[in-house]
Amino acid sequence: MERVEQKSESPSPPEETTPARTFEVKNLSIWYGEKRAIDNVTMDVASNAVTAIIGPSGCGKSTFLRALNRMHELTPKTRMEGTVLLHDEDLYSSTVDAAIVRRRVGMIFQKSNPFPTMTIGENVIVGLRLNGVRNQKFLNERLEIYELKAKYTIVTVTHNMQQAGRISDYTAFFYLGRLIEFGPTTRIFTNPTEKQTEDYITGRFG
Ligand SMILES: Nc1ncnc2c1ncn2[C@@H]1O[C@H](COP(=O)(O)OP(=O)(O)O)[C@@H](O)[C@H]1O
Numbered sequence: 001m002e003r004v005e006q007k008s009e010s011p012s013p014p015e016e017t018t019p020a021r022t023f024e025v026k027n028l029s030i031w032y033g034e035k036r037a038i039d040n041v042t043m044d045v046a047s048n049a050v051t052a053i054i055g056p057s058g059c060g061k062s063t064f065l066r067a068l069n070r071m072h073e074l075t076p077k078t079r080m081e082g083t084v085l086l087h088d089e090d091l092y093s094s095t096v097d098a099a100i101v102r103r104r105v106g107m108i109f110q111k112s113n114p115f116p117t118m119t120i121g122e123n124v125i126v127g128l129r130l131n132g133v134r135n136q137k138f139l140n141e142r143l144e145i146y147e148l149k150a151k152y153t154i155v156t157v158t159h160n161m162q163q164a165g166r167i168s169d170y171t172a173f174f175y176l177g178r179l180i181e182f183g184p185t186t187r188i189f190t191n192p193t194e195k196q197t198e199d200y201i202t203g204r205f206g
């Protein structure tokens with residue numbers, strides 16, 4: 001996916017700069033009664049980027065997403081281990097008000113179009129056109145995502161591999177509650193290190 005280059009007077013940053021992160025999830029496990037839905041997941045969620053959670057039904061995608069705003073707590077008999085930091089603050093600390101967290105971390109549940117139509121920034125369109133992109137639907141989608149990312153950090157759950165590949169910067173592949181593979185979407189989709197990831201994204205199961 002294209003990333004917008006920031007104009008800067010300073011020399012280019014070192015190769016290994018870590019992008020700013022909104023969430024830091026460490027050793028997260030979540031149970032519903034005896035059933036472990038999330039199994040020791042550690043991953044960061046980059047700020048002002050789109051992270052796609054992919055994986056077959058029942059692998060813990062929704063549970064993981066709900067843990068990012070303490071919504072899973074509303075389900076009786078849930079138990080959690082591990083930590084979730086939101087901008088370096090422990091989301092589950094006794095001093096944090098869950099109602100405020102749920103206002104800050106919004107959840108949009110599956111709809112046909114997760115992104116509301118927004119105004120058009122001609123500069124982005126022009127940039128893409130210069131790169132030979134002609135398809136209007138594609139241009140509009142790029143633009144909406146670009147505008148949303150300027151304001152928000154987005155974590156999305158999808159079963160649609162084409163959509164995940166198009167709209168996300170990072171992809172996390174979950175299977176049976178475990179995070180099998182996580183990285184830049186371009187790498188996950190072109191050169192996954194895990195066979196299970198490759199099998200899933202090429203449609204061999206799920
Ligand atoms: N409220 C619940 N009570 C008991 N088990 C649940 C509940 N919600 C989800 N689960 C179980 O936790 C696992 C993960 O579910 P979920 O997070 O919904 O997966 P996904 O979103 O990937 O389909 C599944 O085995 C599911 O049956």
Ligand SMILES: [Mg+2]
Pocket residue numbers: 058061062063
């Ligand atoms: Mg789900």
